[in-house]
Amino acid sequence: MPCRALTLALAAMLSAPGAGFAQELAAMKLDAVVSTCTPTTLIAQKVFGSTPQSTPIIMDAVADPVGQNIISSLARPGSNVTGLASQAEDIMPKMLSQFAAILERPAKVAVHLTLVRVDAGRKPGDASLSDAFEAAVRAGARGILVLPDEPFFFATRARIVELAARHRLPAVYGIREFVDAGGLMS
Numbered sequence: 121m122p123c124r125a126l127t128l129a130l131a132a133m134l135s136a137p138g139a140g141f142a143q144e145l146a147a148m149k150l151d152a153v154v155s156t157c158t159p160t161t162l163i164a165q166k167v168f169g170s171t172p173q174s175t176p177i178i179m180d181a182v183a184d185p186v187g188q189n190i191i192s193s194l195a196r197p198g199s200n201v202t203g204l205a206s207q208a209e210d211i212m213p214k215m216l217s218q219f220a221a222i223l224e225r226p227a228k229v230a231v232h233l234t235l236v237r238v239d240a241g242r243k244p245g246d247a248s249l250s251d252a253f254e255a256a257v258r259a260g261a262r263g264i265l266v267l268p269d270e271p272f273f274f275a276t277r278a279r280i281v282e283l284a285a286r287h288r289l290p291a292v293y294g295i296r297e298f299v300d301a302g303g304l305m306s
Contacts, residue, residue, distance in 0.1 A: 145167055146167055151175070151176075152175065152177070153168060153175055153177045154178045154180070155178070155179050155180065155182070155203075156180050156181065158183050158206075161182050162188070165177060165201065169200065170200060171200060174199070174200040175200065176202070177201045177202075177203075178202060178203045179204065179205075180203055181204060181205075182203070182204070182205055182206060183205070183206045185197075185201070185205050186205075208267055208294055215292055219265065219290075223263060228262055229261060229263045249280065250283065253283045253287050253289070254287075257287050257289070261289065262289070263291060263292075264284060264291045264292075265292050266280060266292075266294060274297065277297055277298050277301045278302075281301045281302045282302075284303065284304075291303055291304050292306065293305070293306040294306065
């Protein structure tokens with residue numbers, strides 16, 4: 121069937137949406153939902169349901185969707201969710217061992233799962249990234265590990281690489297695009 125029109129509703133779901141936001145999305149009667157990480161997939165599932173009759177959800181870069189009960193199995197998801205799973209959990213031990221090999225001695229490493237604190241009405245950006253790096257340095261971090269399952273990290277990868285260099289923190293990143301932006305290793 122040819123596509124006559126495509127409407128995209130872009131929602132920045134940085135934390136659980138309020139009831140009004142969830143109702144607004146559900147009321148749109150969307151044909152499908154695309155989620156770009158684990159948190160947004162979980163939110164979409166809560167808003168749109170998780171039965172085969174529910175609005176289809178196409179996930180991208182979701183960490184362990186079977187273990188998080190998002191789908192039944194990778195081969196047969198069994199619900200309205202399908203898409204790509206992230207293998208971050210499987211490669212994390214190897215990433216950490218490679219990172220340890222380049223550090224001079226045992227060191228405290230800041231793991232950025234969610235690099236920013238989001239205040240109501242405040243969009244995350246340069247200030248919150250800078251705050252996160254400064255907090256890591258104050259806490260004695262001698263390196264950072266940035267996980268791949270966060271769209272905000274990907275969108276701000278050049279700034280993250282710049283801040284790691286400015287603070288002289290060796291960094292390992294979950295995806296190669298950070299290295300393409302000048303980062304140390306992925």
